[in-house]
Amino acid sequence: MAFKQPPDDLDDLVPEPDAEPSAAELAHAKTFASLVDKTLAGRPPAATSTDDRALLEVATVIRAVSGNADLSSAKQRSLVEEALRQAVGGRMSGVSTAIPITRMRAKRAPWIVAAASMLVAVAALILWLRSPREIVITMRAPATVPETWKSRPADALIGPIGREHAGEASARLDTIFADRLDGYRERRLHGGKP
Amino acid sequence: MKLVIALCCIVSVASCSQRKAEPEGSVTQVTDPSEVIDQKLMLALSLAKNFHHTAKVYMSDGNPTAAIASVREILSLHFPANAPEAEDVRNDARGLLARLLVGQGQLEEAMIVVKEGLASASRESFFSANLYTVKGEIHEANAQKLDADPATKARATDERHRAIESFEASNKIDKKLQEQLMESR
Numbered sequence: 001m002a003f004k005q006p007p008d009d010l011d012d013l014v015p016e017p018d019a020e021p022s023a024a025e026l027a028h029a030k031t032f033a034s035l036v037d038k039t040l041a042g043r044p045p046a047a048t049s050t051d052d053r054a055l056l057e058v059a060t061v062i063r064a065v066s067g068n069a070d071l072s073s074a075k076q077r078s079l080v081e082e083a084l085r086q087a088v089g090g091r092m093s094g095v096s097t098a099i100p101i102t103r104m105r106a107k108r109a110p111w112i113v114a115a116a117s118m119l120v121a122v123a124a125l126i127l128w129l130r131s132p133r134e135i136v137i138t139m140r141a142p143a144t145v146p147e148t149w150k151s152r153p154a155d156a157l158i159g160p161i162g163r164e165h166a167g168e169a170s171a172r173l174d175t176i177f178a179d180r181l182d183g184y185r186e187r188r189l190h191g192g193k194p
Numbered sequence: 195m196k197l198v199i200a201l202c203c204i205v206s207v208a209s210c211s212q213r214k215a216e217p218e219g220s221v222t223q224v225t226d227p228s229e230v231i232d233q234k235l236m237l238a239l240s241l242a243k244n245f246h247h248t249a250k251v252y253m254s255d256g257n258p259t260a261a262i263a264s265v266r267e268i269l270s271l272h273f274p275a276n277a278p279e280a281e282d283v284r285n286d287a288r289g290l291l292a293r294l295l296v297g298q299g300q301l302e303e304a305m306i307v308v309k310e311g312l313a314s315a316s317r318e319s320f321f322s323a324n325l326y327t328v329k330g331e332i333h334e335a336n337a338q339k340l341d342a343d344p345a346t347k348a349r350a351t352d353e354r355h356r357a358i359e360s361f362e363a364s365n366k367i368d369k370k371l372q373e374q375l376m377e378s379r
Binding site: 145150152156158160161170172173177181184187 | 243246249279282286317
């Protein structure tokens with residue numbers, strides 16, 4: 001079928017903004033409008049020029065984006081039926097190649113488990129091979145606690161007890177108590193750590 | 195997929211990591227609780243202090259029997275295990291108790307208290323030296339008591355010798371400990 005190539009407006013000089021459209025332009029616009037109507041009605045032309053095809057695609061996209069594209073009732077029913085079947089895990093009908101997600105996971109699960117097991121085994125093997133062969137014995141050094149925090153003999157604090165002071169046990173105990181209280185408070189203030 | 199990525203990370207970390215020897219010592223190492231001054235020790239010292247003060251009040255009030263009972267309470271106080279202060283406080287209380295008993299003429303009971311203290315002492319201290327001093331005083335008191343009767347003159351002399359031995363033991367301990375303290379400083 002012969003197709004009459006319409007004049008390409010882009011090849012012409014750009015008309016002035018306020019210039020009246022020519023008869024050829026009006027005819028071309030009318031022809032393209034009928035093409036758009038047929039395409040949107042589901043009856044696209046068998047053959048179109050490259051420029052018209054590009055313009056038709058743009059027109060189709062604009063219509064789809066504007067939300068005015070409606071599916072036929074038969075197509076709507078078909079899609080809803082298909083979605084419901086997939087939701088209940090039923091078999092696919094027609095030419096649809098969509099696979100339920102659960103079935104996809106079920107197919108991949110054995111491979112994932114096998115791969116995970118292999119990786120864990122490799123990690124364990126690497127750890128075993130890299131573990132030190134010699135046994136390292138470390139001596140834990142005792143914490144350096146200030147002497148004043150320790151429970152200790154009171155000899156250095158009290159000194160020799162003369163006969164004349166032998167009965168002053170109460171005063172000596174007061175001295176010991178005050179000294180140990182200082183150490184106790186200091187230790188508590190430091191949270192028990194030197 | 196996430197699981198596979200996580201496992202790959204584990205393998206990478208395992209291959210990169212190396213076991214390190216545990217560092218010697220630690221700044222966060224907790225001190226052995228048995229060696230530090232704790233609440234239990236402070237409580238025991240506080241109670242002993244109170245009993246001493248109570249005994250002083252009784253003595254100033256002319257009630258030596260109550261004072262003796264108060265000092266005896268110190269001997270039954272519960273101190274933390276292995277706290278050196280416990281032995282020092284108890285031996286000091288024993289010295290005071292023995293002196294109070296001597297004042298009441300209970301020389302035999304006083305000697306028992308002193309000997310208990312010396313027998314239980316795990317180390318030499320100024321407090322055990324004080325016990326030897328009190329022991330010497332008890333021997334002296336015994337000697338004075340025996341002097342009254344000419345038939346017991348020899349025993350009195352013997353008691354005086356024992357008193358001298360006790361004082362010498364006390365001095366010996368004091369001298370030794372002072373030398374140790376001087377060396378440590």
